[in-house]
Structures are given as structure tokens and as C-alpha cells.
Amino acid sequence: MARSSKKGPYIDPRITKKMEKQKPTDGPIKTWARNCDISPDMTGYTFLVHNGKDFIEVRIQEEMVGHKLGEFSPTRKFVRHGGKMQREIEKKV
Numbered sequence: 001m002a003r004s005s006k007k008g009p010y011i012d013p014r015i016t017k018k019m020e021k022q023k024p025t026d027g028p029i030k031t032w033a034r035n036c037d038i039s040p041d042m043t044g045y046t047f048l049v050h051n052g053k054d055f056i057e058v059r060i061q062e063e064m065v066g067h068k069l070g071e072f073s074p075t076r077k078f079v080r081h082g083g084k085m086q087r088e089i090e091k092k093v
Contacts, residue, residue, distance in 0.1 A: 009037035009066075019045060028057060034070025049073035 003010060012033040019029065024044035032050045043062055048055035049069050056073040064072065080086060 009039065010035060011039055012036040015047075030055060031069065034068065034073065036069050038064050038067055038069060040065050051075045 012031070015029065015031055015033060015036055018031075019042065022029070024046070028046040028048045030048045030050075034049060034051075038060060040062075042060045043065070044060065046057060046059045047069060049058050049072065050056075051073045052075050058069065058072045
């Protein structure tokens with residue numbers, strides 16, 4: 001369910017403080033706030049978004065505005081599909 005339009009987007013205040021202190025070229029901003037909305041003033045910045053285990057580097061672009069930071073830091077790692085067909089494919093390679 002989307003956030004109410006009268007409340008506006010949620011932007012973590014700690015991230016805005018960190019953005020005020022540094023320029024986009026200074027280096028990545030480390031954050032655990034996956035639910036933070038991406039605003040237009042974040043474009044050009046690089047964030048290190050925590051996925052539960054590691055920090056994934058996310059460079060903010062114009063197309064990402066309106067999405068959440070967590071959408072660009074996947075939490076699950078796809079290994080492969082198993083079974084007989086997969087073994088045959090691996091033998092060919």
C-alpha cells in the first residue's frame with residue numbers, strides 16, 4: 001500500500017543531514033534506510049544501501065526518483081534452478 005499523498009514522501013532525516021555535509025563527488029553515503037524515498041535532490045549521489053548482509057553501491061539517476069532505496073539493493077541471491085535439465089546445460093558448457 002502506498003503512503004498517503006497528504007503526508008508526502010518519506011525521506012530519512014539522517015540521510016538529508018549527510019547529504020548537506022558532503023558533495024556528490026565526495027564518496028558514498030552509508031545507510032540502512034531502505035524505505036527512504038528517492039528525491040530529485042539525491043541525483044548524482046552514491047549510496048551504500050544495506051541488504052541485510054552487505055552494502056550494495058547504488059548511484060542515483062534521474063529515472064530512480066520516486067522509488068525507494070531498497071528497490072536497488074536486492075536481499076535475495078539467485079543461485080540457479082536445479083534438476084536434470086540444469087545438469088545437462090552445465091555439461092555442454
